[in-house]
Structure formats: C-alpha cells, structure tokens
Amino acid sequence: MRTVTVVGASLSGLYAARELRAQGFDGRLVIVGDEPHRPYDRPPLSKDFLTGRADEDQLALTDAEETGELDAEWLLGTRARGLDARGRTVLLDGGRTVSTDGVVIATGARARRLPGDDLAGVHTLRTLDDARALRTELTRGSRQVVVIGGGFIGAETASSCAALGHTVTVVEAAPLPLVPQLGAEMAAVCAALHRRGGVDLITGTGVAGLRGTVAVTAVELSDGRTLPADIVIVGIGATPNTGWLAGSTLALHDGVLCDDGCVTSLPQVVAVGDVARVGGARAEHWTSATEQPRVAVANLLAGHTTRTVRSLPYFWSDQYGARIQFAGRRQDGDTVRITEGELTDGTPPEDGFLALYERNGRTTAVLSMDRPRPFMRARRELTRGESEARQEPAAL
The missing domain is CATH 3.50.50.60 (FAD/NAD(P)-binding domain)
Known part of the structure; x- marks a missing residue:
C-alpha cells in the first residue's frame, strides 16, 4: 500500500495511525476529521472538563513531537461524504477526493x-x-x-x-x-x-x-x-456515523459490519471504535477504541484477516466521587456474589465493594466500586480463565 486514509480524527483513528507507523507502513498517511480539533480524550468531557478541573490542553492526545513523527496529512474540519464502491477513493466536502489503497473507518458516533x-x-x-x-x-x-x-x-x-x-x-x-x-x-x-x-x-x-x-x-x-x-x-445514546458510507458496498447495520478482525466486506477497508460492529457487537468504550486498531491495521496491511480481537470487554465510570469498573461478559441469569464490602439494603458502602458474576461454576464478569486493586486481580483472573476456556478441547 502506498496510501492509507484514516477517516475520523478520533481516539481510535489516532491509534490506527500510530499502529500503521509502528507496523512498518511508511507511505502516505492521510487523516480526515470533521471536527477542527486534533484528537482529544472524550471521557473527561462529562467529568473534569465540565467542572473546570481540566482545561482543553489537558484533553489533547497528541503533541507537536508525535505529530511530526506520524508524518501525516491532517485534513481537519473536513467531512467525508462518500466511499466509492471499491473502497479506493474517499469523497470529501466540496467535491474533493483522496485516492487511497487502504481505508480505516474511525468516524465514531453522534449523540441521539x-x-x-x-x-x-x-x-x-x-x-x-x-x-x-x-x-x-x-x-x-x-x-x-x-x-x-x-x-x-x-x-x-x-x-x-x-x-x-x-x-x-x-x-x-x-x-x-x-x-x-x-x-x-x-x-x-x-x-x-x-x-x-x-x-x-x-x-x-x-x-x-x-x-x-x-x-x-x-x-x-x-x-x-x-x-x-x-x-x-x-443523554439517550449514540448513533454510529455511517451515513457517509451509503452507496458503498459495505454492509451497514447499527455500525459498519466487520469480522472478528475488524475487516469489512472489502479487505482494503477496516473499521475501528464506536462505528465498528466487530464480530456482531459494537462497543462504545475507550478500551475497544484503543485495542481494536492494532488488529485492524495488521489485517489491513496483510490484505486479509490474520488476527482477531480477543480482548475482554472493560469499561469504567466516575460518578459522585465513586469509580465503577466492570469487565467481562455478563448474561441474563448470571448470579452475583459480593466478595468484598457489604451492601445494606442495596446501598453501596462508602468504601466500595467487589462483585463477581457467575454461571455454571465459572466467573463471567466482575464489578467493583472503589476497589481498584481487587478489581485488577479479578480482571486478570477472568482474562486467564477466558484464555484457558478457549484452549479447552470441544466436547464430543
């Protein structure tokens, strides 16, 4: 590939650009973003930025040094309007076009x-x-x-x-x-x-x-x-930004449909972050946006799916001075067992708690409030258990 275009100057778009350079792509790199801002961190917007404890410069995800190292063409304040049927041309505002050999779709989602x-x-x-x-x-x-x-x-x-x-x-x-x-x-x-x-x-x-x-x-x-x-x-959820892809050959259904390796129906087009429905699921979380690009870029450069996303779902939320952390794959019917802390009439204690979700003798997920160290231990054990389960031979 001589040119790769990242559509979306988002967290996942930036990580994809970093991965392209880290994995040896030395060609032309174009980053298209509809906002005028360089990539910034969104989680603080509802927390420290809103309360004035953080300023805009603390949200920035890149600095001048990294910008130079990426050696990318930044087309900010520019909206993508379309992708040709073969995925080789990105259409932009004003009728401009970018001819490209590969595309990373990282256009995220918009508020409902x-x-x-x-x-x-x-x-x-x-x-x-x-x-x-x-x-x-x-x-x-x-x-x-x-x-x-x-x-x-x-x-x-x-x-x-x-x-x-x-x-x-x-x-x-x-x-x-x-x-x-x-x-x-x-x-x-x-x-x-x-x-x-x-x-x-x-x-x-x-x-x-x-x-x-x-x-x-x-x-x-x-x-x-x-x-x-x-x-x-x-705050009633978000809709993936896929409207600009209407008329392309990509499959769209509440996001861009991808296989387990973030690859679309066109091998030269991958999708990451909030806009990507990877292996049947779309995850609007920081960890997905930062972990998917490594796999997606490897597959893009290889020209087919060689790797798959296997990370354990994880998210966190800061509310009313408490940090909520969750990892795993909870399903209806899972039982919940409190292993640290005590709940009184369903009220969280001031010092927090740790809860395990269980099914058929296995831990499926872990939830904590203000118990970061026990949570990290439980998360590691959960990840290890998932890895071992994947390696077990299928039952005859």
Missing part, C-alpha cells in the same frame, strides 16, 4: 437527539464543542438541570452538575439505569449513587416533550408530570 432539542438550553454531550457550550451555561449561577437518560454519560454529567451546585433531576425511561450492562441487582446498587449525591432519579417514565419558545423552560414526562428546567441534557 430529541424532537424540539433545538431550543436554547438543550444540550447533548459528545464533542468538545458540546462540552464548551454546556460548561459556559453551567457557570451562570445555580440552575435547574434535567438530564434525560441515566446511562454512563447521563450519570456522569448529572454528577458533575450536582458538584457545581445545581439542582439536578435524572429521567430514565427504563425501570433502572444500566440494567443491560450490569443486570438489575447491581444496577439498583449503582442507582443509589444518585440519591447519595443529592440528585433526584425518576425511572420508568419517558419524555413526552420539551416546553419553551426560544429557550427551554420545562420537560414534560409521559406520565403527565412537568419538570421545570433551565438546562436540559439529552
């Missing part, structure tokens, strides 16, 4: 929106520009904040708003937040953090609409209640 969310005071939190706008509003005195969605972004943002002294309510349509990730029992424990942080949590009801003419004034719930609001933060 609600009808009427064009009112002033309504925010999503996905990009640096989103975080800038929200941080500015949060500095204008005490406000009534309604967070729609109790997932990780919603919970972290609610925590930050509460820390800044605002009155915060979280609205979650499901009976509990985070049930798909943690299961009902542990989701209830984590939901208690909202109460501990002085935040109201309303569950089991959706949002019927937003009130306001120019600026938002209230949130109407599907059960008839109305919540006054100066600021509304919509």
Whole structure:
C-alpha cells in the first residue's frame, strides 16, 4: 500500500495511525476529521472538563513531537461524504477526493437527539464543542438541570452538575439505569449513587416533550408530570456515523459490519471504535477504541484477516466521587456474589465493594466500586480463565 486514509480524527483513528507507523507502513498517511480539533480524550468531557478541573490542553492526545513523527496529512474540519464502491477513493466536502489503497473507518458516533432539542438550553454531550457550550451555561449561577437518560454519560454529567451546585433531576425511561450492562441487582446498587449525591432519579417514565419558545423552560414526562428546567441534557445514546458510507458496498447495520478482525466486506477497508460492529457487537468504550486498531491495521496491511480481537470487554465510570469498573461478559441469569464490602439494603458502602458474576461454576464478569486493586486481580483472573476456556478441547 502506498496510501492509507484514516477517516475520523478520533481516539481510535489516532491509534490506527500510530499502529500503521509502528507496523512498518511508511507511505502516505492521510487523516480526515470533521471536527477542527486534533484528537482529544472524550471521557473527561462529562467529568473534569465540565467542572473546570481540566482545561482543553489537558484533553489533547497528541503533541507537536508525535505529530511530526506520524508524518501525516491532517485534513481537519473536513467531512467525508462518500466511499466509492471499491473502497479506493474517499469523497470529501466540496467535491474533493483522496485516492487511497487502504481505508480505516474511525468516524465514531453522534449523540441521539430529541424532537424540539433545538431550543436554547438543550444540550447533548459528545464533542468538545458540546462540552464548551454546556460548561459556559453551567457557570451562570445555580440552575435547574434535567438530564434525560441515566446511562454512563447521563450519570456522569448529572454528577458533575450536582458538584457545581445545581439542582439536578435524572429521567430514565427504563425501570433502572444500566440494567443491560450490569443486570438489575447491581444496577439498583449503582442507582443509589444518585440519591447519595443529592440528585433526584425518576425511572420508568419517558419524555413526552420539551416546553419553551426560544429557550427551554420545562420537560414534560409521559406520565403527565412537568419538570421545570433551565438546562436540559439529552443523554439517550449514540448513533454510529455511517451515513457517509451509503452507496458503498459495505454492509451497514447499527455500525459498519466487520469480522472478528475488524475487516469489512472489502479487505482494503477496516473499521475501528464506536462505528465498528466487530464480530456482531459494537462497543462504545475507550478500551475497544484503543485495542481494536492494532488488529485492524495488521489485517489491513496483510490484505486479509490474520488476527482477531480477543480482548475482554472493560469499561469504567466516575460518578459522585465513586469509580465503577466492570469487565467481562455478563448474561441474563448470571448470579452475583459480593466478595468484598457489604451492601445494606442495596446501598453501596462508602468504601466500595467487589462483585463477581457467575454461571455454571465459572466467573463471567466482575464489578467493583472503589476497589481498584481487587478489581485488577479479578480482571486478570477472568482474562486467564477466558484464555484457558478457549484452549479447552470441544466436547464430543
């Protein structure tokens, strides 16, 4: 390959560029990004950046020295508009094109929106520009904040708003937040953090609409209640950025469909990060975005799938002064056993806890709150157990 184009100046896009150079690619490297910013770290946007404990320069993932070492052409503030059927030309804004031998798709995902969310005071939190706008509003005195969605972004943002002294309510349509990730029992424990942080949590009801003419004034719930609001933060998930690939031959279904090695239906095109559905699953987590590029680039340079992604799913979340860490593959029906700490009426203790998910005598996942060292030990054991299970001969 003489030219490789990375579409998406994201965390996964940057890691792919690094891997290309590390794995010996010395040709032309083009990095296309629709934002004007060089790659930055997104997790702090809902936490330290929002509360003012971190500035923009602390979010940067590259410096001048690394930029020089990558020897890449950066096309920032430039949106990709299409990929030709053979995957050899990337179409850009304004009719420009990049002829290429290989493509890494790293276009990530965009925040889902609600009808009427064009009112002033309504925010999503996905990009640096989103975080800038929200941080500015949060500095204008005490406000009534309604967070729609109790997932990780919603919970972290609610925590930050509460820390800044605002009155915060979280609205979650499901009976509990985070049930798909943690299961009902542990989701209830984590939901208690909202109460501990002085935040109201309303569950089991959706949002019927937003009130306001120019600026938002209230949130109407599907059960008839109305919540006054100066600021509304919509955290109802994300949609993979695949619209620009319409008309290409790539298979698209809630992301770019890839095999277990991040390779698409075109061997010269791979996908990584939030936009990639690898082996049937799409993972919107920092670890996936940083681990997938090594495998994807190896397969891209080889011209076919030689390696597969085998990392254990892992994510973390910082909420109300507590760090939640989870690793593994939980399934419905797994039992949960608390091995460290004590839960009182489902309330997490101040010093945290460690829980193991188990099925048929095997540990399938591990969850901790403020127990980082025991968690890391359990995570290592879980990884070792998965590796041994893969090596066991299949039953006759």
